[in-house]
Amino acid sequence: MKIIRYLGSEGEVGYAAKNVDGVCHKVRGELGGSWTATDEKVDVRKILAPVNPSVLLCIGLNYRLHAEEGGAEIPERPVLFMKAPSSVQNPGDPIEIPRHLASTEVDYECELAVVIGKSGKNIRRQDALEHVAGYMCANDVSARDWQLRYGGGQWCRGKTFDTFCPLGPCMVTPDEIGDPNDLQIRTLIGSETMQDWNTNDMIFDVPTLIEFLSGSTTLTTGTVIMTGTPQGVGMARKPPRFLAPGDTVTVEIEKIGRLSNPVVNEKI
Numbered sequence: 059m060k061i062i063r064y065l066g067s068e069g070e071v072g073y074a075a076k077n078v079d080g081v082c083h084k085v086r087g088e089l090g091g092s093w094t095a096t097d098e099k100v101d102v103r104k105i106l107a108p109v110n111p112s113v114l115l116c117i118g119l120n121y122r123l124h125a126e127e128g129g130a131e132i133p134e135r136p137v138l139f140m141k142a143p144s145s146v147q148n149p150g151d152p153i154e155i156p157r158h159l160a161s162t163e164v165d166y167e168c169e170l171a172v173v174i175g176k177s178g179k180n181i182r183r184q185d186a187l188e189h190v191a192g193y194m195c196a197n198d199v200s201a202r203d204w205q206l207r208y209g210g211g212q213w214c215r216g217k218t219f220d221t222f223c224p225l226g227p228c229m230v231t232p233d234e235i236g237d238p239n240d241l242q243i244r245t246l247i248g249s250e251t252m253q254d255w256n257t258n259d260m261i262f263d264v265p266t267l268i269e270f271l272s273g274s275t276t277l278t279t280g281t282v283i284m285t286g287t288p289q290g291v292g293m294a295r296k297p298p299r300f301l302a303p304g305d306t307v308t309v310e311i312e313k314i315g316r317l318s319n320p321v322v323n324e325k326i
Contacts, residue, residue, distance in 0.1 A: 059085070060230050061085060061230075062106075062228045063108050063110075064100065065106060075095040082099065082100050084098040084099075084100050089174075089191045090177070104148070105149050105150065105226065106149075107146050108173070109282065110146070110280070112279075113140065113281050114282050115271055115281060115282070115284070116284040117136050117283070117285055119132075120137070120267075122259055124287055127289045128291075136270050141198070144218075147222070149226035149319070153222070153319045153321050154219070155321065155323050155324060156201060158326050161203050162300070164202075165292040166307050168253050168287055168309040169285055169286060170195075171195065171225060171283065172193060172282070172285060173281075173282055175191025179277070181277070184265070186268035187232060189268060190232050194317075195227065195309040199222040199224070199301075201222075204219075224319045227315045230313060230315075235313055235314075236313075238264045242310075245309055252290050253290035260286060268283070303321055304321065306319070307321060
């Protein structure tokens with residue numbers, strides 16, 4: 059099932075199943091349980107990010123060719139950083155280039171996002187996918203200057219500005235995905251393809267990430283795991299290709315859909 063979170067015509071926020079013909083029907087259920095589609099059509103005024111995450115756990119350097127393009131060694135364990143929930147952006151809403159803490163190196167990163175439904179701690183790898191509510195497209199927008207030079211050696215400052223985590227356009231339940239580590243994943247700026255690879259290049263696959271992240275740590279319902287990006291990021295290009303006002307950046311993942319956001323300057 060492809061589940062959207064929407065703002066309705068009367069200002070209500072709800073969940074709906076989006077059919078192939080674009081018609082949306084209200085669904086009943088919750089992240090930690092099951093979803094049931096109803097016959098009730100909904101009037102969607104705006105599509106929102108599919109979840110309002112309690113925490114965003116992000117994995118760096120998780121594709122072999124991406125690590126290589128940045129001159130980094132293949133990590134022995136997953137590299138973890140976090141994004142603030144306030145960085146989440148809706149499909150179609152703008153990515154804002156920071157102007158108050160100004161950045162001139164805002165980059166794109168297409169990613170497969172995993173939504174935890176069933177909470178757990180010390181989850182075994184073989185049981186990991188039982189804890190997944192669904193999958194989304196994500197864009198781990200990154201201000202490389204703040205990430206690599208101005209952030210005191212930590213990545214979070216450059217990763218967690220407002221609007222730096224578009225999610226969507228829907229959450230797809232696991233039965234429609236099958237193996238999350240066999241999906242084509244792309245980034246486009248306008249009509250130009252920037253990244254085009256497959257999630258089978260992950261160094262640590264989705265079950266391994268869930269096992270690692272739940273080690274001595276409870277993964278609560280609503281946690282979003284960002285699983286890393288393939289090669290082709292803007293900072294590794296010659297010359298570099300950073301986002302600029304007027305761009306539209308699209309993340310596309312097989313079986314999920316397309317997540318598009320225009321790029322603007324932050325208003326100050």
